[in-house]
Amino acid sequence: MNVNFSGFNYLTIAVLIFLVCNLPQLCPAEDEIPDWDSAVADSSGQTVNWYMWGGSPAVNRYVNGYLARELKNRFNINLRQVPVKDIAEIVSKLMVEKAAGKNSGGSVDLMWINGENFRTCKRENLLFGPFADVLPNQRFVDWHNPAVENDFGTPVAGMESPWGSAQFVMIYDSARTPDPPTTIADLIRWIIKHPGRFSYPAPPDFTGSAFVRHFFYHTGAPEKWQQGYNEAELKESADSTYAILNDLKPFLWREGSTYPDSPVRLNSLFVDNEIDFSFSYHQGEATRNILDGIFPDTVRTYVFDEGTIANTHFVAIPFNAENKEGAMVVANFLLSPEAQYKKAEPDVWGDFPVVSTTRLPVEWQEKFNTRPRGVATLDDQQLQSHQLPEPPSDILVYLEKGWENQVLKSR
Amino acid sequence: MKIRHFPFVASIVFAVIIPFLPLILWSFSTRYHYPALLPQEFGIRGWMYVLDTARGQIAAGIYESFTLALVTTLISLVFGLPAGRALGLYDFPGKKLASLLLMLPVIVPPLSVTMGLHLWFIRLELVETFAGVVLIHLTFCLPYTIFVFWGVFSDYDPDFEDQARSLGASPSHVVFKIMLPMVLPGVVVAALFSFLLSWSQYLSTLIIGGGKMLTLPILLFSLMDSGDRPIAGAVCLIFILPAFLALIATTKSLGHQSLKGMH
Incomplete structure (x- = not known):
């Protein structure tokens, strides 16, 4: 009887402990950032599940080929890519897991994000960190570069680690359009002179939205939006942006009654000779597409004289990741000169290095400066001297909503 | 007879093959x-x-998709057939309510169904498991299977079973030698439906499987x-x-x- 009673008691205590420990606010998940040596030691044998947009065969090839092989050989880490259509799906998944109190053993170890998704993750405390400053290869990154320090206006603060950089470029076929317009003002004139030969993906598509921001920058000084602007100024500039775009509507493809839904559709219209320009938020994409036979050999790229928008893309570790140490080692390896160099090769991926060349060891500096470039890719000098920062992501959202209400819906 | 049907058959083959060209x-x-x-x-x-x-990934994806679809199909047949038989042959109180409830997962957008169940599946520790993904696929496959069998059994004459029984057939004999052969076309249609639905699930597999199950659609939709x-x-x-x-x-x-x- 007595034994039974105490047995019951132990059970009650066990249940109570179990309940208490499952309340997220009382027992927060272990959030300590391991130091580098113990992270490397613990990472051996881990499988890192890396969730990322899987729409690019070139990226998939680089991740599943070179990266997976090197990580296995050097650190005994199994890299497992989980390709998704849109990483926002994974951000929602993490939000549900947070709400359900699943604070450990999560399946996402690493994700490829930036901009709006990073802002959401940071606001909802979905990230593990700050871990970026623990990674030794951070020394190759210029953290004073505004495009690295802030991710679309959100301070990175070590909550994500940079992977690559991207810059918006215009794409044209030199055989069809030998003399492309090199300023926004010229582009507007060109569109009016060639009705039906231009279009852009409808925001909130990532690339279409970036295109609209160039017109927004055209209405005033781009630097102004980094800080200290007021509502009225924003509204005024936004309204004149919509006015320009509305005036252009009758001269767009299908008279602006419809827009392509993605840069992919835009590229298709471009190669199918429906329109004369495409554009990409990836300076090496045109070359890549020429190599794959998707674009004709005569396709080239250029940046506007006033510059084009550039940003950095990052990797982050979710709060409940099971293999945080492995994820840190992967994030660090992504920043190594060899991985960054391989990624930049035009026939691999052609993504631009996020490491700053001057910070690299001398032998790597030489290699990076003389690395092969594709036929349609501009050189670093041309690109870097024409970079504009992204505006904060609330301006971005403001413009996307405004475009929908005032450009798309005004028929 | 073959000649007479030729233009008809040819046009069907044409319509099926042409989109693949x-x-x-x-x-x-x-x-x-x-x-x-x-x-x-x-x-x-x-x-x-x-x-x-991408051979390794795709081969693993085909295997994963195939096992999931197969298990889902088998379970939905096992549950769908008796349910469809009950709905098709008998009248009982609450039949309308039952059919409405069965319809729900088909009417409500799959995303809401999946998101709602995700929270429950986390609590029940079913997320990222094979069983969990089979269950979420069943949510979409089972209603269709039941509706197919409902239709099949509406035209089914249970008197055949009585005849067999009066001749001394055992219950299992009645099921396997009388009922199943008669409803076999229905079984095939239901199995096909179920298999194809499970085969093409993307979002539900992604959310409940959490990337642990890399089925063919997950690999392919991201490439599309x-x-x-x-x-x-x-x-x-x-x-x-x-x-x-x-x-x-x-x-x-x-x-x-x-x-x-x-x-």
Whole structure:
């Protein structure tokens, strides 16, 4: 009887402990950032599940080929890519897991994000960190570069680690359009002179939205939006942006009654000779597409004289990741000169290095400066001297909503 | 008789095959630019990606999809047949309510169903498990299976079973020798429905499977909007092929059985 009673008691205590420990606010998940040596030691044998947009065969090839092989050989880490259509799906998944109190053993170890998704993750405390400053290869990154320090206006603060950089470029076929317009003002004139030969993906598509921001920058000084602007100024500039775009509507493809839904559709219209320009938020994409036979050999790229928008893309570790140490080692390896160099090769991926060349060891500096470039890719000098920062992501959202209400819906 | 049916059969074959032609052309092209009708240059870059570069992933995806679809189909048949029989043969209080409830997962957008169940599945520790993904697939497959059997049993005459029983047949004999052969075309249709639905699930697998189950649709849907048409073409064909084979295999038995049943 007595034994039974105490047995019951132990059970009650066990249940109570179990309940208490499952309340997220009382027992927060272990959030300590391991130091580098113990992270490397613990990472051996881990499988890192890396969730990322899987729409690019070139990226998939680089991740599943070179990266997976090197990580296995050097650190005994199994890299497992989980390709998704849109990483926002994974951000929602993490939000549900947070709400359900699943604070450990999560399946996402690493994700490829930036901009709006990073802002959401940071606001909802979905990230593990700050871990970026623990990674030794951070020394190759210029953290004073505004495009690295802030991710679309959100301070990175070590909550994500940079992977690559991207810059918006215009794409044209030199055989069809030998003399492309090199300023926004010229582009507007060109569109009016060639009705039906231009279009852009409808925001909130990532690339279409970036295109609209160039017109927004055209209405005033781009630097102004980094800080200290007021509502009225924003509204005024936004309204004149919509006015320009509305005036252009009758001269767009299908008279602006419809827009392509993605840069992919835009590229298709471009190669199918429906329109004369495409554009990409990836300076090496045109070359890549020429190599794959998707674009004709005569396709080239250029940046506007006033510059084009550039940003950095990052990797982050979710709060409940099971293999945080492995994820840190992967994030660090992504920043190594060899991985960054391989990624930049035009026939691999052609993504631009996020490491700053001057910070690299001398032998790597030489290699990076003389690395092969594709036929349609501009050189670093041309690109870097024409970079504009992204505006904060609330301006971005403001413009996307405004475009929908005032450009798309005004028929 | 064969001659008389020829134009009819030919038009069906034509309508089924023609949509695949562009896919096949794209998948075997390396250069296919406007305005050419046929690819300017043929090649196997698309197939090399699918069968070589991403071979491991895709083979594992096919295996994962196939086992999931198979298990889901078997379970939905086991539960769908008795349920459909009850709905088709008997009147009982609450029948309308039952049919409404069964319809719900089909009417409500799959995303809401999945998101809602996700929270529960986390609590029940079913997320990221094979069983969890089978369960979420069943949410979509089972209603269809039940509705197919409902239809089948509405035209079913249970008197045959009584006759067999009066001649001394055991219950299992009645089920396997009388009922199943009579409803076999229905079983085939229901199995096909269920298999194809499970085979093509993307979002529910992604959310509940949490990336642990890398099924074919998860691998392929992310590639579809790559803009790389040769790869997308090859990938589509890989995706369609098993479903196409299942369809051909079942139409054979379907046609055969329904002819028998017509007399």
